[in-house]
Amino acid sequence: MDYIELTIQINNSRGFEQDTVAYELGELGFESFEYNEDGLKAYCVASLFDEKQIKEWKESHRDDIPIDYSYALIKEKNWNEIWEKNYFSPIVIGNECVIHSSFHHDIPTAKYDILIDPKMSFGTGHHETTILMIQTILKLDLVGKSLLDMGCGTGILAILASMRGASPVTAIDIDEWAYTNSLENFRLNGFSDIEMNQGGAELLSGRKFDIILANINRNILLADIHHYSACLTQGDLLVMSGFYDTDRPAIDEEAQENNLILLGFEEKNKWVATLYQKK
DSSP states (O other): OOEEEEEEEETTOOSSHHHHHHHHHHHTTOOEEEEETTEEEEEEEGGGOOHHHHHHHHHHTTTTSOEEEEEEEEOOOOHHHHHHHHTOOOEEETTTEEEEOTTOOSOOOOSEEEEOOOOTTOOSSOSHHHHHHHHHHTTSOOTTOOEEEETOTTSHHHHHHHHTTOOSEEEEESOHHHHHHHHHHHHHTTOTTSEEEESOGGGGTTOOOSEEEEESOHHHHHHHHHHHHHTOOTTOEEEEEEEEGGGHHHHHHHHHHTTEEEEEEEEETTEEEEEEEEO
């Protein structure tokens, strides 16, 4: 399948516009995103790309987010080969967790060894928010707890939670590539029993979990915290990341309005992961 790679340059960025841009491009059919210092790259199926729509979207931000863009056709590729040559190196978190792919050799020994073969350009575990989520998960007692990995990407967090005894584990992502890749990675790690669903917060109606993990972005979290809270009962936990430290007050206010108490947070390079408990 051919894709369009849309390169977005955000001029005079103040650090929070990337999440807004990614959220809005997601509404326009873009499926995955790669952040960089100047903005981000966004990907959508080539047959769905509408440049007129992108021009109108850019014009709508003329006064608040100065944007330049370019795009290119990306022919179907062997994404594992691309990651091997250009991007993905093993991630090691102390002696607790190592994340690597099948093409890696001389992998350090760790308590939890996670094997992933990434597709497209997301979810390898290098981003600060994934590391923060992993560090938080490693501190929690997950044995026998029902758990949701919301916006699971390549499924790393769901896999780690399963390794630490969470059961049953459910993973959800709106991205078709994430859905397919997570299923592959669950099988690679021997967890084909993880329930995988493609969609958004509309899939949560009537569901209950002991622990919810949500590593997404500021706007989606703010819109969906009330859905997460509805899935929890008193004493249950919500772990969230995907936002900056400057966004934490807004996240905390929305969480408190939905009967969630802040237990603590971790910070890395201005990114944050927060731990909440349901009242």
